[in-house]
Amino acid sequence: xNKKIAYITGATSGIGKATAxxxxxxxxxxxxxxxxxxxxxxxxxxxSSDFGIDVLTQNYDITKRKEVEASIHSxxxxxxxxxxxxxxxxxxxxxxxxxxxxxxxxxxxIDTNIKGLLYVTRTLAPIMITNNKGHIVNIGSIAGKxxxxxxxxxxxxxxxVDALSKAMRLExxxxxxxxxxxxxxAVETEFSIVRFHGDExxxxxxxxGYDNLVPEDIADAIWYVVSxxxxxxxxxxxxxxxxxxxxxxxxxx
Ligand code: NDP
Ligand code: 8X3
Numbered sequence: 033x034n035k036k037i038a039y040i041t042g043a044t045s046g047i048g049k050a051t052a053x054x055x056x057x058x059x060x061x062x063x064x065x066x067x068x069x070x071x072x073x074x075x076x077x078x079x080s081s082d083f084g085i086d087v088l089t090q091n092y093d094i095t096k097r098k099e100v101e102a103s104i105h106s107x108x109x110x111x112x113x114x115x116x117x118x119x120x121x122x123x124x125x126x127x128x129x130x131x132x133x134x135x136x137x138x139x140x141x142i143d144t145n146i147k148g149l150l151y152v153t154r155t156l157a158p159i160m161i162t163n164n165k166g167h168i169v170n171i172g173s174i175a176g177k178x179x180x181x182x183x184x185x186x187x188x189x190x191x192x193v194d195a196l197s198k199a200m201r202l203e204x205x206x207x208x209x210x211x212x213x214x215x216x217x218a219v220e221t222e223f224s225i226v227r228f229h230g231d232e233x234x235x236x237x238x239x240x241g242y243d244n245l246v247p248e249d250i251a252d253a254i255w256y257v258v259s260x261x262x263x264x265x266x267x268x269x270x271x272x273x274x275x276x277x278x279x280x281x282x283x284x285x
Contacts, residue, residue, distance in 0.1 A: 039063040042121030044071040046221025050247035056083040065090040094148030104155040124186040124227040138185045145189035167210040180280025217272035219245040241284030242275035
């Protein structure tokens with residue numbers, strides 16, 4: 033394969049899907065993952081036909097360690113030449129105080145945002161080290177830099193992603209593998225629908241009265257960091273809506 037390869041977790045929606053589109057338009061072959069197989073297949077068909085690239089799908093639940101490991105180990109050798117790993121799959125579940133929060137919500141966020149990211153990274157990193165190349169891009173959040181009321185456990189998972197990004201950068205630079213964290217503010221995706229357990233009306237209110245980010249804004253930032261020369265690493269980026277100066281503060285019209 034003479035094209036670069038990107039491995040994108042959580043490519044069925046939102047930021048992951050927009051990044052798949054952007055990297056496909058820049059000539060990358062893609063490995064796209066997620067639980068919704070019908071969406072993976074539809075995206076594969078569209079991107080292959082629009083951009084003439086090769087797309088491989090991996091349909092697994094990132095919280096299931098054995099599924100993650102088996103899927104990655106099953107990659108054909110030519111697909112193991114991964115240039116970019118986008119650790120994007122993640123979610124918020126619930127928005128509540130610690131004294132009233134739902135522990136099932138907490139476990140879902142911890143299992144997905146921290147443990148899932150670690151399962152993928154632990155399985156793929158040795159392959160990247162053998163290849164002697166790679167760029168890991170972790171999707172953190174402004175919620176991993178500042179806390180906001182009722183964000184508690186979601187924020188803590190993203191603080192963990194921030195710490196893991198820094199640790200990875202320390203440990204991987206000698207190979208050399210780049211590590212970048214991208215930390216967005218409010219982006220209109222399926223994020224709030226998932227956070228509010230399918231309540232689409234409530235999810236809409238999160239994006240009312242101001243210009244929220246769109247997933248393509250984050251895809252552009254990701255393209256910027258992965259297209260720098262070999263000598264340049266962008267350690268981290270915080271990308272916010274102009275109307276959101278910090279986590280939990282939005283200037284609505
Ligand atoms: P979406 O809900 O639109 O997309 C989330 C993606 O993650 C989907 O493709 C979903 O795939 C995948 N995913 C979730 N859980 C699992 C799982 N257990 N196994 C495999 N895949 C999973 O949200 P966003 O695009 O907004 O979220 C992407 C990332 O961006 C997340 O890490 C989020 O925390 C972060 N983020 C989002 C912000 C926002 O305001 N939207 C701001 C800052 C950061 P599927 O359901 O098919 O499995
Ligand atoms: C999502 C951004 O500010 O809604 O990570 O928590 S925020």
